Amino acid sequence: MNYAHLKEELIEYSKTIGIDKLGITTADPFLSLKDRLIAQQENNFASGFEHSNIDERVDPRLSVQQARTIISIAVAYPSKLKNPPKSLPGKRRGFFSRSSWGVDYHDVLNERLKKLEAFLEARCGPEAMMRMVDTGALSDRAVAERAGVGWSAKNTFIITEEFGSYVFLGNLITTIPFPVDKPLEDLCGSCTKCIDACPTGAIVEPGVLNAQVCLSYQTQTKGFMADEFRSKIGNHLYGWDTCQLVCPYNKKIPQPAHKEMEPDPEKVKPLLLPLLSLSNKEFKREFGHMAGSWRGKKPIQRNAIIALAHYKDQTALPKLVELMHDDPRPVIRGTAAWAIGKIGDSKKEENELLIAKKREEDQEVLEEIDKGLTLLGFAVEK
Structure with missing residues (x-):
């Protein structure tokens, strides 16, 4: 042949x-x-x-x-x-990265x-x-x-x-013995825009990524997000694109015509508050076809709470209080408590956090409640 x-x-x-x-x-x-x-x-x-x-x-x-x-x-x-x-x-939105x-x-x-x-x-x-x-x-x-x-x-x-x-x-x-192609020349040259733009220093040297501190990875974890990353992810629900956005080779490129890849704007920039009320079935129906759903709804909802805190969206406070008191998942309860402290500015939020603290048994959630109280200016006893 x-x-x-x-x-x-x-x-x-x-x-x-x-x-x-x-x-x-x-x-x-x-x-x-x-x-x-x-x-x-x-x-x-x-x-x-x-x-x-x-x-x-x-x-x-x-x-x-x-x-x-x-x-x-x-x-x-x-x-x-x-x-x-x-x-x-009052109608704040999150963002799924382009890969989703x-x-x-x-x-x-x-x-x-x-x-x-x-x-x-x-x-x-x-x-x-x-x-x-x-x-x-x-x-x-x-x-x-x-x-x-x-x-x-x-x-x-x-x-x-x-x-x-x-x-x-x-x-x-x-097992087919095709003729093979040659590698291309590396054309990055002396450019370091991606390294300079990385907000966490995850690109530790050219071509070497510390995935543990990459914000794309952080949005996909299931536990509590470290404080240092919460302040950086903004409204991102899944993934991170900065190191691609700044790349000169991504400027003025043609937009592909693949129907499957066409984004639904309401799915890739969804309203944040409705995300917090989705059941597993509803989440799969709305987002299950997207790559960003692979870890399930909990990381997305945790990130949505962080995004609401980023926006300091006071219309979210009633929902966040509800999650802090009633959600069965410690990560959601605790992140909601921290977000209440970031957003709130009254005695009402302080009282809700103190009520939650008396009821809460999970140690990590208690730590998040204390963070919320501290953000509100309440003197937490150590």
């Missing part, structure tokens, strides 16, 4: 099914990546969301024994919201990869193949870099020449 010709056919077919860029690399181990991953763990920079087995992350043949090549795909996503609803006093606009990209890319599989099986027979989108063993970025889809930028994203870094990545490991 003429695999060079098959590759050309594959690239042309990929364009018809909504794949914006395709590159191919060998299935050889990613040896230099292993050292970086070990250092990441030793420095406690990992988020904990990564695949746990480092050997599987760097050696494709531990996933597909006879693997010869890896197909890397990129699907561009929009970065501009058309007609965004305004956040107004439209239908969950895991589903979108998996469907496109399935079509590539079917295309190749029709021409090559039952070759061994494995799809991976974000949650697989391999590093999507390492594969994309070696396959020439883009270069690995200082902000740790892959930057493509055509779409900047606003691309989702996916892989297809295969």
Whole structure:
């Protein structure tokens, strides 16, 4: 079989099914990546969301024994919201990052990869193949870099020449011996805008991210958010885009025409107060199709409370008092108590916090109540 010709056919077919860029690399181990991953763990920079087995992350043949090549795909996503609803006093809104606009990209890319599989099986027979989108063993970025889809930028994203870094990545490991592509030149040069703009210093050096202090990671945690991050996330409910927004390669890029990626403005900039009353069923119905829903409603609702505190939205106080007294989840009770202290300015809020303190048994919630009282100027006994 003429695999060079098959590759050309594959690239042309990929364009018809909504794949914006395709590159191919060998299935050889990613040896230099292993050292970086070990250092990441030793420095406690990992988020904990990564695949746990480092050997599987760097050696494709531990996933597909006879693997010869890896197909890397990129699907561009929009970065501009058309007609965004305004956040107004009494009707404050939160924000989902661009990676959560439209239908969950895991589903979108998996469907496109399935079509590539079917295309190749029709021409090559039952070759061994494995799809991976974000949650697989391999590093999507390492594969994309070696396959020439883009270069690995200082902000740790892959930057493509055509779409900047606003691309989702996916892989297809295969036993087909395709000709491979060459990596692209790193064009970041001396630019450090992403590093300079990071509000927590999470990009500790070019290409090295401390995920533990990245605000995108912080919005996805389920416990209490550390005070140092509450003051920085603003109205963000999920994810963080600053290190992409400041990148020169993301200026004046074309907006892709993928229907699945088109954002619903009311979903990506939702009203904050209604979020706090959603049941699990309602949350799944309203937001379950979005990538930002993967951790469930609790982190989103916690972040919504922090956002209301950021706005100092006094219309939220009755709901926050209700949550502090009645919500079964300690993280929500405690965060609500802290937010009451941030927003409130009267004896009424102080009394509500003192009532909650007498009833509360959870130690972390009690600490948050004390924070709220201190913010109101009440002298808390230590």
